Structures are given as structure tokens and as C-alpha cells.
Amino acid sequence: MDRRRGLGEDAVGPRATGAAVAHRTPEVAVPLPIRSRVLVPLATLAIAACATHKTPPRPPTAAMLPAPPPQPTPPYTVRMDVRHNGQQRTLEPGQQLAVTLTTDFAAGYRWEVDQIDPRVVRELGKPSYVQYGDRPDARVVQTLRFEGVGPGRAQLRIIYHRPNDPDSPPAYVYTAIVNVP
Numbered sequence: 001m002d003r004r005r006g007l008g009e010d011a012v013g014p015r016a017t018g019a020a021v022a023h024r025t026p027e028v029a030v031p032l033p034i035r036s037r038v039l040v041p042l043a044t045l046a047i048a049a050c051a052t053h054k055t056p057p058r059p060p061t062a063a064m065l066p067a068p069p070p071q072p073t074p075p076y077t078v079r080m081d082v083r084h085n086g087q088q089r090t091l092e093p094g095q096q097l098a099v100t101l102t103t104d105f106a107a108g109y110r111w112e113v114d115q116i117d118p119r120v121v122r123e124l125g126k127p128s129y130v131q132y133g134d135r136p137d138a139r140v141v142q143t144l145r146f147e148g149v150g151p152g153r154a155q156l157r158i159i160y161h162r163p164n165d166p167d168s169p170p171a172y173v174y175t176a177i178v179n180v181p
Contacts, residue, residue, distance in 0.1 A: 080176060088177040091148030096124065099158065101174060103129070103142040108162045109171060111142050117154035121146050121178045148180040 075095035080087070082101055091097055101111050113123055124145040132139045144158065156178055159170035 082174070084176065085174050086176070088179065090179045090181065091121070093148050093150065093180060095148050097121070097146040097148070097176075097178065098143055099146070099156075099174070099176070100141055100143045101158070101160070103140045103160075105129075105131075105140045106137045108164060109160055110163055111144060111158050111160050111174070112163065113144065113156070114159045114170075114173075115155060115157035116146075117152065119150050120148070120152040120154035120180050121156065122149050146178070148178070151180050153180075154178050 075092050077096045077098050078089050078091060080089065080097065080099045089097060103109055103111060111127065116123065124147050128143045128145075130141045130143075132141070146156065154177070156176045158174040160172035160174070161170040162168060
């Protein structure tokens with residue numbers, strides 16, 4: 001029975017039966033004192049280097065910076081839609097009013113300003129349109145924008161009609177009272 005380490009198996013293994021076995025080379029054992037003489041100082045140096053190494057400061061992030069001083073914010077936009085027909089709103093000079101109404105483009109209808117007092121409130125540019133869907137009969141939302149100009153009270157009248165048929169009466173009339181202090 002061969003009991004040496006790394007040279008094969010016990011007497012019941014392939015050596016005992018006479019089968020061919022691949023020869024393994026024995027491991028060379030390094031005495032413990034040599035390992036500890038090399039590894040302990042290296043480990044000590046690595047720990048000391050980590051302890052004395054100072055990382056550079058990180059640049060401040062938004063969360064670390066103090067809050068900026070409050071900036072004067074422009075007045076918010078007052079929003080109205082078909083539910084606010086006939087109601088009154090107050091605008092500061094320079095403050096905007098957005099009136100959003102549904103339009104039937106397929107039938108040729110549009111919303112247009114019929115009455116406005118330009119000394120109190122003025123229309124800002126052309127209306128904007130947003131179509132919901134790809135079909136020709138999809139819902140279209142039209143937004144008309146206004147701005148408070150000077151002190152006073154004005155009635156804003158917007159009509160829903162076919163612009164190419166000026167003789168027909170409006171299908172719907174939207175009104176709002178705008179006050180500018």
C-alpha cells in the first residue's frame with residue numbers, strides 16, 4: 001500500500017489493481033516561516049498605504065449646494081375651457097390667459113375672437129392646435145392665448161363657426177369677463 005501524499009490512491013485504487021494512472025507531480029511545500037516573513041510585511045504596507053492615502057474631494061453635487069435665492073417668477077398662466085363659459089377671471093398686467101376648446105376640423109369649424117377690448121387684454125399670436133389621433137375625424141383641441149395689458153374690465157367673446165361661410169350664425173359662443181387691476 002502506497003501511503004505517500006500526491007503519488008496515487010490507496011490500495012483499493014488503480015495502483016492496487018495495476019491499472020495505468022497518470023503521474024501527478026508532488027506539490028512543493030513552502031515552510032510557513034518564509035510565507036509569513038513575506039506576506040505579513042506586504043499586508044502591513046498595503047493597510048498603511050490605504051490608511052494614509054487621502055482621496056481628493058469630490059465636486060459638489062446639486063444636493064450639496066445651498067439653494068439658490070428665490071427668483072421672481074413670471075405670473076402663472078390662467079387656464080379656461082368650455083366648463084368656464086361665462087365666468088370671470090382676473091389677470092395681472094403681463095399675465096397670460098389660455099382658453100382651450102375642442103374643434104371639429106373635419107366639419108370646417110374654428111374658434112375665432114369676435115369681441116375683445118385691446119386696452120385691457122390682447123390676443124397673443126395665432127391659435128395653436130393639437131390633434132388626438134391619426135384619423136381625419138380625430139378630436140382637435142384649439143388653444144387661444146391672451147395677455148392682460150392695462151387696467152379695466154373687458155368681455156372676451158369667442159365664436160365657433162365656419163370661417164368660409166360668413167352668412168351662417170355661430171354654432172356656439174364662448175364668453176369670459178377679464179379684469180386687469
